[in-house]
Amino acid sequence: MSNSHNSGRIPPPAVSDSPMWDRLMGNYNFACLKVAAQLDITGLINQGHDTVSALSQKLELSDKGLGYFLLILSHLGYIHFDKQKLKNTELGKCYLGRDSNYYWGEVLLDPFLIYDINHLDKKILTSLKRVYELECAGRSVTDMWQNNDMDNNSAAAFTHLMHSQGFASAVEAVSLGLFDKSQTLLDAGGGSGTVALAFTDHYPERRALLFDLAPVCNTAKIYIKKFDKNQRIDLIEGDFFKGEWPRGCDGICFSNVLHDWQSDTCQSLVNKAFALLPSGGQIFIHDMLFDDTRITPILFCFHLFMNHGSQLFSKEQLYRLLKEAGFTKPKNYQALGYFSVISAVKP
DSSP, rough: OTTTTTOOOOOOOOSOHHHHHHHHHHHHHHHHHHHHHHHHHHHHHTTTOHHHHHHHHHHTOOOHHHHHHHHHHHTTTTTEEETEEEEHHHHHHHHHTTTTTTHHHHHHHHTTTTHHHHHHHHHHHHHHTTTOOEEEEEEHHHHHTTTTOOOOOHHHHHHHHHHHHHHHHHHHHHHHTTTTTTEEEEEEETTTTTHHHHHHHTTTTEEEEEEOOHHHHHHHHHHHHHHTTTTEEEEEOTTTTTSSSOOOOSEEEEEEGGGGOOOHHHHHHHHHHHHHHHTTEEEEEEEEEOTTTHHHHHHHHHHHHHHOOOOOOHHHHHHHHHHHHEEEEEEEEESSTTTTEEEEEEE
């Protein structure tokens, strides 16, 4: 009698389908975070709506469904259950709390629909044909940057989003003491001024220059006022592709800037920084580095390609850009999470 397990003509799968299920269900992870931000789950728990029943009554939502939803947030690490009571974790309070300096709501509410899963398959295929489509109000954000043609609404939405993503790492980077030798720091293409804000907070006797397009500077004023840095940060409106750069700095930082542009454009920006700095002045590049051994940097690199046709740079690639401009003594420092700061000196 033949073995029934081996008698069929259809061979069993060579590997488990668990990774397929993980990827499929993984789509819900970010979607649940977006909903948590929309409902302000973190804030409601802080207000005392700290059981499934209390939250479902407050929000007028399904008690059963909300129970499952909160269980997902618990497994993701943003809340935890303590004898049926809901409590926010440090992760939740830091990045989902609306009163936190590091609130990610501007990303999670996704005004550009960058992360809309229903749109991503089309976006991937479109970008692979070398058509890049990060848009606001039907216009290319990349073109608006490069042509100094960004309207106030687009600038505000994008600047708030970038602040949410970049401020935590900027504060961590400055706290490491990497900027100790800089007395006046130019935050070039600084957006909300994440690095300028962190720098002037860590070194209250020093100054920063925030250099960006006029509509972006209008939004940066909100953050400068919020953190009471009006006397420490000078806002300078201008186009760093075509216009004159502000003078008088001994440090220049590109924070989450170079990854939006092609290598030749980045080389031009680094060259301009070298020409502006005095001997002994330092350049700083605050960014996520490309790492082909980890999935998140690869995904973010592809995300940049889809939006701008650009990329993340590896440490070695940035070292080459710096050396080509004339900088020496490049060093790489770990900042927060996936982010690093690379520094170099003008001899």
